Amino acid sequence: MREFVYHRPLSLAEAERLFAASAEGRYLSGGMTLIPTMKQGLATPVDLVDLGRLPELKMLLVEDGYLVVGAATTHTEVQTSPIVADAIPALADLAGQIGDPHVRHRGTIGGSIANNDPAADYPAAVLALGATIETSRRTLPAEEFFQGMFSTALEEGEIVTRIRFPIPERAAYRKFSNPASRYAMAGVFVAMLGDGEVRVAVTGAGQDGVFRASEMEDALSAELNPAEIEAIVVDPATMLSDLHGSAAYRANLVKVMAKRAVADLLA
Amino acid sequence: MPNIELTVNGTPRRAEVEGRTLLVELLRDGLGLTGTHVGCDTSQCGACVVIVAGKAVKSCTLLAVQADGESVTTIEGLASGDALHPIQAAFHEHHALQCGFCTPGMIMATVDMIERHDARLDEATIRHELEGNLCRCTGYHNIVKAIQAASDAIAASKSQGVQVDA
Numbered sequence: 165m166r167e168f169v170y171h172r173p174l175s176l177a178e179a180e181r182l183f184a185a186s187a188e189g190r191y192l193s194g195g196m197t198l199i200p201t202m203k204q205g206l207a208t209p210v211d212l213v214d215l216g217r218l219p220e221l222k223m224l225l226v227e228d229g230y231l232v233v234g235a236a237t238t239h240t241e242v243q244t245s246p247i248v249a250d251a252i253p254a255l256a257d258l259a260g261q262i263g264d265p266h267v268r269h270r271g272t273i274g275g276s277i278a279n280n281d282p283a284a285d286y287p288a289a290v291l292a293l294g295a296t297i298e299t300s301r302r303t304l305p306a307e308e309f310f311q312g313m314f315s316t317a318l319e320e321g322e323i324v325t326r327i328r329f330p331i332p333e334r335a336a337y338r339k340f341s342n343p344a345s346r347y348a349m350a351g352v353f354v355a356m357l358g359d360g361e362v363r364v365a366v367t368g369a370g371q372d373g374v375f376r377a378s379e380m381e382d383a384l385s386a387e388l389n390p391a392e393i394e395a396i397v398v399d400p401a402t403m404l405s406d407l408h409g410s411a412a413y414r415a416n417l418v419k420v421m422a423k424r425a426v427a428d429l430l431a
Numbered sequence: 432m433p434n435i436e437l438t439v440n441g442t443p444r445r446a447e448v449e450g451r452t453l454l455v456e457l458l459r460d461g462l463g464l465t466g467t468h469v470g471c472d473t474s475q476c477g478a479c480v481v482i483v484a485g486k487a488v489k490s491c492t493l494l495a496v497q498a499d500g501e502s503v504t505t506i507e508g509l510a511s512g513d514a515l516h517p518i519q520a521a522f523h524e525h526h527a528l529q530c531g532f533c534t535p536g537m538i539m540a541t542v543d544m545i546e547r548h549d550a551r552l553d554e555a556t557i558r559h560e561l562e563g564n565l566c567r568c569t570g571y572h573n574i575v576k577a578i579q580a581a582s583d584a585i586a587a588s589k590s591q592g593v594q595v596d597a
């Protein structure tokens with residue numbers, strides 16, 4: 165691993181200052197993506213700014229009908245928190261499907277969405293639930309935050325501080341894991357909101373990363389039934405294709421996972 | 432270079448490390464605790480699992496500086512004198528190791544698994560929990576049996592403890 169200077173700021177303001185003062189700064193959260201990348205020499209920060217101990221990023225509470233999750237909350241904390249289990253059990257379920265126990269002990273929700281890996285799980289929940297992302301500078305709706313594979317609206321030095329999830333009527337997440345890596349080959353999060361609107365977001369499968377399946381949303385808002393998915397065409401031309409699965413395979417997988425998620429939601 | 436302080440297997444240790452020093456490098460090269468292994472370059476195999484601040488982590492994917500101030504338990508910290516830890520004894524008893532390379536990581540993952548599930552493990556849970564640990568000798572069947580036995584033994588000793596207390 166290339167040499168760098170490690171910093172451990174104690175406040176958000178100090179973290180941004182350290183980042184701004186560096187020619188090539190990088191934030192570190194759980195490190196479950198960044199450290200392997202640095203070991204391979206694919207990321208070579210000059211200054212590494214550790215967000216792991218910032219009090220501003222540590223919180224988990226329900227407030228005005230929203231579940232508010234600090235960026236430094238680990239996957240294990242989301243998986244096991246009684247607050248999450250009570251407010252959005254599907255989110256706890258999703259967190260428990262990420263990687264393995266050791267990865268979940270360190271990896272964080274903030275790092276996951278900032279990274280926006282096309283096969284990551286959290287982006288599906290954030291987008292389907294219509295969450296807003298609060299940063300050190302502003303508040304962004306999920307639609308604006310995610311901007312395609314590994315790409316987000318975050319500007320240089322901007323820090324994700326918390327994610328604010330509207331509490332849905334019901335929700336469910338189904339994922340088909342890559343048998344080797346456990347990342348999603350296709351993951352579908354279905355949420356029924358208080359007003360009866362149904363929102364569907366798909367991860368792992370699309371060429372541009374996480375996306376909303378609007379045809380499925382329309383069909384399911386009219387009638388919430390797995391059978392409604394059957395007639396919908398998922399265009400393979402928009403799907404990822406790699407050695408793990410062809411575009412046609414993934415297009416089919418999206419429908420299968422969507423049906424299972426709807427069935428779970430009705431159960 | 433950063434100076435860090437950790438408690439390793441119950442003993443306070445100080446070390447001067449580079450920012451880029453991985454926890455596994457500090458343990459093996461700095462502190463001579465070579466029971467913790469490195470088996471992959473992808474954070475997937477779990478040969479390097481140790482317990483930091485009460486949680487199992489992959490020490491190949493954690494900077495030593497990130498563990499500053501924390502307590503760390505490695506495979507060397509489990510036995511008390513010549514008496515094996517119940518999990519080590521179960522691995523021995525059930526032939527849960529072949530070459531033994533994955534064993535320290537498997538055992539440290541088991542410590543954490545039994546703790547989190549309060550020793551109420553069934554086979555499906557054990558298999559699911561082992562997702563982050565690979566055995567290149569493919570000894571999984573006996574590893575699962577050993578974990579089940581260790582979990583049962585620890586549950587039994589706990590419930591006895593409760594009776595004594597009551």
Ligand SMILES: Cc1cc2nc3c(=O)[nH]c(=O)nc-3n(C[C@H](O)[C@H](O)[C@H](O)COP(=O)(O)OP(=O)(O)OC[C@H]3O[C@@H](n4cnc5c(N)ncnc54)[C@H](O)[C@@H]3O)c2cc1C
Nearest residue numbers: 193194195196197198263271272275276278284285324346
């Ligand atoms: C073996 C393995 C299996 C995995 N399996 C899955 C899986 O099945 N599903 C899944 O979704 N993920 C999986 N992951 C990824 C894991 O969830 C990571 O924890 C996550 O993607 C990154 O979060 P982190 O906290 O570790 O961030 P880091 O690795 O520390 O950071 C990732 C990136 O985000 C930036 N960043 C971090 N926090 C912030 C912030 N608050 N504001 C702005 N930028 C920030 C960093 O600068 C870096 O660029 C896996 C990882 C491993 C090693």
Ligand code: FES
Nearest residue numbers: 470476477479491
């Ligand atoms: S050596 Fe750490 S996970 Fe393989």
Ligand code: FES
Nearest residue numbers: 529533566567568
């Ligand atoms: S016993 Fe050889 S790697 Fe598991």
